Amino acid sequence: MRIKELIKDGVISCKTTDPITCAVAKMYMNNVGSVLITDENEKPAGIFTERDLVRVVAEGINLDTPLVKVMSRKLITANASESIVSAAMKMIENNIRHLPVVEENRAIGMISIRDLVRALMTQELAYP
Template identity: 75%
Template sequence: MRVKELIKDGVISCKSTDPIMCAVSKMYTNNVGSVVIIDEDGKPTGIFTERDLVRIVAEGISLNTPLSKVMSKKLITANPDESIISAAMKMLENNIRHLPVTESSRVVGIVSIRDILRSLMAQELSYP
């Protein structure tokens, strides 16, 4: 199975100049655990996750702070044609739970560790 089979429609994103509250609001509204941070050209520059939110709350950082100051800038990505096992290995090796899927420098989707686990469980349960 390939990563592209796990991608859902729509990528939730904010710009790096947007305040943290933009990401928090979109995460809550869309019931997701991360938001991709994009530049003015729509290219990914980072990611903001639930873990980042916990950190900024613990550090007392204002929700009006620009995302560029608090986002995770080391962006680990997957290719749509990559196997889900390869994507899972990237997530484990980098201790991350959300993996943006990119094609031609654009984010085309995001997969979570939960998406991968569901897929692997479905495959396992479908075998006799």
């Protein structure tokens, strides 16, 4: 199975200049654990995750702080044509739970570890 079969329409994102509250509100409204952070040209610049939010709160950082100052900059990505096993290995090797799907330097989706487990379990149940 390929990653393209898992991605849903649209990418939930905020700009690097948006405040932390932008990402938190979008995470809450969309029931997701991460938001892609894009630069002024709509190119992926980083990611803001639940782990980042915990760090922000623990450090007492003002929630009006621009995302560029608190986002995770090490952006591990996948291509839509990659296998879900390849995506799972990237997540395990990098200790991450969310993987932006990028084609031609443009984000086309986001997958989570939950998406991969669900797909792998479905595959296993269908073909034991």
